[in-house]
Amino acid sequence: MTSVAQILKSKTEPQPGENRPVVTITADASVYEAVKMMAAHHIGALVVLDGTEIAGIVTERDYARKIVLMDRSSKTTPVRDIMTRQVRYVTPADSAEQCMALMTTHRMRHLPVLDNEQLIGMISIGDLVKTIITDQQFTIQQLEHYITGVRT
Incomplete structure (x- = not known):
């Protein structure tokens, strides 16, 4: 069973000495700025911060x-007016399942990852699908090796 910690580790590795930052925005920023940031980082969601506290997504x-x-107007509407305030999150110990x-239950595509109440990452439905496919491919290979008697 793959953990959230493993999923985060498998995502694009940062350069040496570089952190893997979670892209965030403030509630006062315009929606236009938020969409521009999402496009620049090729992501579909931003965590909204109020200081160091999570205010929404x-x-x-x-x-x-x-x-x-x-x-x-996205240029005049602040992020606070459209963000989801009740943020569901996971921890590194949680499983992909x-x-x-x-x-699935809450019809959402992004989950912030918190460790000791600190934002350490974000996982998407795409990250989970990739993980599940990889796990299934590994299982299939193991079964094929078992059936054919080939040892790895």
Whole structure:
């Protein structure tokens, strides 16, 4: 069973001496700034901070539903007006299966990862799908080796 810690480790490794930062934004920033940051980092969600505390999460889905469909201006609307305030999160010890169940139940695509109340990462549904496929491929290989008698 793959853990969230393993998933975070398998994501793109940072350069030596560089942290793997979680991209965040403040609640006062404009939605336009948030969408611009998401595009620049090729991500679909940002954790919204109030100082060092998590105030919410804003996603591309929030933009589509709460700005575009409501004919609002992304340049004048603050992130606080469209962010989800109740943030569900996981810990490094949680499993990929637990994350998938949480995402499925609550119809969400991104989960912040907290360790001792500190934001250390973010996992997406894409990260989980990649992990599950990798795990299944490994299981298939092991079964094929078992059936054919080939040892690795």
